[in-house]
Amino acid sequence: MSLNLDSKNIDLASIDPDLWFTLLHLARRGGLRKGVFISTPELAKDLGTSQQTASRRILELEAKGYIKRSVTRKGQIVVITEKGADLLRAVYVALHDSISEALKSIVITGEVFTGLGEGAYYVSLNGYRLQIKEKLGFDPYPGTLNLKLTEPSDLYFRELLNHRAGILIKGFSNGKRTYGSAKAFKAKVKDIDAAVLLIERTHYGIDILEVIAPVNLRQALGLRDGDRVSVEVQLT
Amino acid sequence: MSLNLDSKNIDLASIDPDLWFTLLHLARRGGLRKGVFISTPELAKDLGTSQQTASRRILELEAKGYIKRSVTRKGQIVVITEKGADLLRAVYVALHDSISEALKSIVITGEVFTGLGEGAYYVSLNGYRLQIKEKLGFDPYPGTLNLKLTEPSDLYFRELLNHRAGILIKGFSNGKRTYGSAKAFKAKVKDIDAAVLLIERTHYGIDILEVIAPVNLRQALGLRDGDRVSVEVQLT
Structure with a gap:
């Protein structure tokens, strides 16, 4: 055939x-x-x-x-026949493309808001920062872009991240206290390389997405509270 | 996802x-x-x-x-949802399996008959025999198993071979006359490694399949004229 x-x-x-x-x-x-x-x-x-x-x-x-x-x-x-095979193949290709794309990344959209500064604090700790540099390939700007997810579909895809391994950022102890582990996913916001950070112990609910990047995303993209931003999160 | x-x-x-x-x-x-x-x-x-x-x-x-x-x-x-993705995936896997199998091989079934000995003659010529050894990996028994294709579906798949490159067996000249090129496809008859040979100039029509092997297939499989035999022809 x-x-x-x-x-x-x-x-x-x-x-x-x-x-x-x-x-x-x-x-x-x-x-x-x-x-x-x-x-x-x-x-x-x-x-x-x-x-x-x-x-x-x-x-x-x-x-x-x-x-x-x-x-x-x-x-x-x-x-x-060949014509029949072409008909099967047309659907196969469409399916294949949709599935491959979905296996690579998902898109989560949320509204910019000003957070508690908790993420900024964590990212500035060397125990996390050095791992981020090593595992994500960039030195993180000491601050996070916080997105509040409002649509059920965005919450659904956010929830999927919980079931994915991601890139492990190990917890550590600095002698005074211990810091829990986190996981990260490489991401893009517009064309800027970034990452989504899921901190194990956080004060935020699962309707929040914390994004880190080598630059101040809010400034670089001219974002203000309430603006909607889409993040393409790499699953692999 | x-x-x-x-x-x-x-x-x-x-x-x-x-x-x-x-x-x-x-x-x-x-x-x-x-x-x-x-x-x-x-x-x-x-x-x-x-x-x-x-x-x-x-x-x-x-x-x-x-x-x-x-x-x-x-x-x-x-x-x-995950459940929906599973439903898409079930069809994708079924399609993928059917298409992959079809890209690798086809099965042609025909009835054993005693031929003119033309194939046996060609296979015994060193100009062909040495190429068969080199390109198909076996020294051919000097004879062919001839199959007559009777079902339209077998003729259809036989016809597809004409449009495939196969393995080129070059023509040659021995000084007295020239012999045309042929193409071969690796094949299996039951568990025996074999090949299908398509000779450029032949007295046979396209309802005939000529199968060569390192052994006498007729003898090895106890075949008699009129027996139906399936050949799995490798397309790659």
Whole structure:
């Protein structure tokens, strides 16, 4: 089966979902690489439809040139044509792109607010600062950009960060007291390299995102309280 | 977006094709990695449906837990949940497996018949034999297993080989006459390493497949004329 690598630019809106899934089931039975014996009861079971519907779908796929079909003594044999393979591939590429993007990064948007200065304090401690330099690749400006997340979708993606390993910033003790560990995710705010910092023990709830960077982001981007800012957070 | 790598074993037959495609369109708009503003007219256009249908699909996806939705002043924001991501991923994995398999090999089945001995003659010529040893990794038994393809699906996959580069076996001249080039594809017959040989100038039509191997396949597999044999042909 030669699945061409050049895109055929098939408009996904033009695809009939039911026909596409029928083609998927034929592919799973091997139809992209050999002739597949298909009995209507089997196909109906695959599709979760009646036999009548399964039969109709096969005829439609044939009429549209997505499969070739031949009827033998033993039953019908079906192969997926190049045109059919292109249809499968168009969805595959769209899915692949969306999934790969999502595996790499998420986007969280929130409103700038003036925080308690807690993050600024932590970032200025050498116990954290030196690790940030080493693990994130920049010397952090002693201050954080605080974003308040208001939309449920941003809270959802913020919550996902809790379940990701991120980059560990180890806790430490300076003799007087101990400081808990944190995790960081590399990030971008506009075009500025930054990081999101999740401190283990914090006074903030999970509706807050603390962003650090080598520069004062508020100043560099001319931000004021209430401005909305999107942060692209690297998951890998 | 954490698309878990362990399979959720979602039964593809249980997936509603229309809902799945709606989810795909949301993923293409970024719903796996951020909150997406969705207007019903836009979604209807994506899906090629009426606005009423598009609205109903969104509500169904929400009711089934595949998306989270919130209505704001500006419109509705949608994110794809872990459960929704799993549903997208189940289809992605099934497609990926079918496509990868098809990119690697195809299966052609035919009936054993006794040929003209033309293939055996060619294979015994040093001009071909030494190239076969070098490029396919075995010293060919001086004879070919000839298969007659009877099913349209096998002819279809046989035809695909014409459009593939394969492994070039160069033509040569021995002073008396010239011999044309051929192409070969590595193959397996049962568990025996073999190859399919497509000779440029042959007396055979495209309903014939000639298989060579380091052993006499007919003998090794106890084959007789009329027996059906499947050959797994490597495309890469």
